Amino acid sequence: MDNLRILGKGKTANALKKRFPNAKLFDDVDLDKFDKYSDDITVVSPGIPPYNELVKYSKNLLSDYDLFYKEMPFSIWISGTNGKTTTTQMTQHLLEKYDSIYGGNIGVPLSGLDINKKIWILETSSFTLHYTNKAKPNIYILLPITEDHITWHGSFEEYKKAKLKPLMFMQENDIAIIPDEFKDIKTDAFLITYKNSDDICKYFGFKKDNLLFKEPFLLDALLAMSVRKILINDVNYDLINQFKIDKHKVEEFKDIKNRLWIDDSKATNVDATINALVPYKNNNIHIILGGDDKGANLEPLFDNIKNLDIEVYSIGSNSQKIVDFCCRFNIKVNKCDFLENAVKIIDINMKENSIGFLSPAAASLDQFKSYAERGEEFKKYVKNLS
Numbered sequence: 001m002d003n004l005r006i007l008g009k010g011k012t013a014n015a016l017k018k019r020f021p022n023a024k025l026f027d028d029v030d031l032d033k034f035d036k037y038s039d040d041i042t043v044v045s046p047g048i049p050p051y052n053e054l055v056k057y058s059k060n061l062l063s064d065y066d067l068f069y070k071e072m073p074f075s076i077w078i079s080g081t082n083g084k085t086t087t088t089q090m091t092q093h094l095l096e097k098y099d100s101i102y103g104g105n106i107g108v109p110l111s112g113l114d115i116n117k118k119i120w121i122l123e124t125s126s127f128t129l130h131y132t133n134k135a136k137p138n139i140y141i142l143l144p145i146t147e148d149h150i151t152w153h154g155s156f157e158e159y160k161k162a163k164l165k166p167l168m169f170m171q172e173n174d175i176a177i178i179p180d181e182f183k184d185i186k187t188d189a190f191l192i193t194y195k196n197s198d199d200i201c202k203y204f205g206f207k208k209d210n211l212l213f214k215e216p217f218l219l220d221a222l223l224a225m226s227v228r229k230i231l232i233n234d235v236n237y238d239l240i241n242q243f244k245i246d247k248h249k250v251e252e253f254k255d256i257k258n259r260l261w262i263d264d265s266k267a268t269n270v271d272a273t274i275n276a277l278v279p280y281k282n283n284n285i286h287i288i289l290g291g292d293d294k295g296a297n298l299e300p301l302f303d304n305i306k307n308l309d310i311e312v313y314s315i316g317s318n319s320q321k322i323v324d325f326c327c328r329f330n331i332k333v334n335k336c337d338f339l340e341n342a343v344k345i346i347d348i349n350m351k352e353n354s355i356g357f358l359s360p361a362a363a364s365l366d367q368f369k370s371y372a373e374r375g376e377e378f379k380k381y382v383k384n385l386s
Contacts, residue, residue: 005038007054008045012064015109016043026054043067046105046127049152063128064110069135071115076227077104079124079163080143082272083220086245087141088123090224093243095119098232104128126153126162136169139230140176140189141223146271151295177226197222204229210237216275217245248375250276250359253382259350261382264359265375269294270301273361277305284309284354286346288339288378290316291362298322301361302329311349313342317366338367339374343381356382 004023006013013025026034036057043062044055055061065072078088085106092102103113104122113120122137126149145163153159167176170189177200178185180193194200197215200222201208213221221240228234245251251263262280267273268291277285289301289312298318302325312333314322319337326333336342339358346356358378368374 003040005040005042005058006045007042007048007052007058010045010047012045012047012109012111015112016064016067019111028052028054030054041067044131046125046131049127050130050154061131062133063131063135065122065124065128065132065135068110068115072135073115073118073120075120075122075137076139076141077122077124077137077166078141078143078223079126079129079166080141081146081148081269082267082275083143083216084123086217086249087143087220087223088121089246090221090240090243091121091141091227094224094228094236094239095121095231124166126159129162129165132165134169136166136171136174138174139227140166140170140174140178141227142176142178142182143219143223144179144271146269147296147300148269148271149294150297156297175230177223192226200226204235206235207237212241214279216250216272216278248372250279251375253379255356255382255385257352257385259352259354259356261356261379262358263375263378264357265364265371265378267359267361268363268371269296270298270361273301273359274304276359277308277357280355280357281308284351285357286311286313286350286354287357287359288313288315288336288342288346289359289361290314290319290322291360291364291374292316292366293318293321293362298325298361302326302331306331313346315339315342315367316360316362318362339377340381343378343385347385 004020006016006023006025009025009027017023031053039060041060042058043064078084088102099117100119100121101113101117102121104110105125106123145160147156149159167185167187170187172188174189176189177192180195183193197219204226248263248265253261264276267276306329312326312331313336315336323333323335334345364371364374
């Protein structure tokens, strides 16, 4: 394709450049040589926000989904605030033998996927959906939506609007499984709505007791099973139970004193942390919170945990904000600022049957390279306790 411009120089942009060697890449340092009046097709990398100067000066703006829409085989898009990565991986696990491939927001960027595969399973971010105005899935799986990426989108309403956008373009032969709160949304797709895991089980006839997963992964598994049920009318409990959850997602491990610790560093927003705590709500919990909260409203978290047997250890750039909320909700709190400090103080305060819990409800980039690095450092500090 001639005259293609790409905004960004990261993973998505480089994958596009590989497909289109003549394309020109731009980021913020190239603003002075960016033609603000050009009608050239301009593909924007999903991480670049709508208020970016390059975006504002682009007339013919597309997402990579729009760019490849005509080449896209049967596609399953999976989005939502939490659980979309696990649900995407589980869906691939269940459909791999039927010639599926997964990518998008995880793994291989869309432009690097094999167009000869029969099924594309795409983890789809709100960033991508914001810029997508043509492409649509054949099946859309939407996990619950809670506050996240408010700084990027400008408001929670705009974030929700992006997540719901594919429904505008879907047709009568398409299927969408979405939270019940959106049951009245206007769409031509066939809608299946749910409030919880029990609703999914009831609709598809699944037996929850046959699954080895507990929440929040139970809902992920049931949604992945729903896709397989829709496509091949089959339920395979043994196969889904073989799936292994990624590291840093409610990952349990023991310290030298045989006390339970949980690495849930992947919990980068309030809803993820609330859901992660559900199976442990009757335990004495020592939880590490804090990081870059991306402008989200944290109040629902503290309102949710105020009646638990819980003590908070605050870290990261919003450490003082965490302390202030704890004081407001009368929750015991320790201002630690750094992860290593938090682990050391928890070690002193934990009882034999207590749980040490890293579930920050915030992104990691204020102090770490990634949530994975944060999780690895957490486990290292715990294992170094004597």
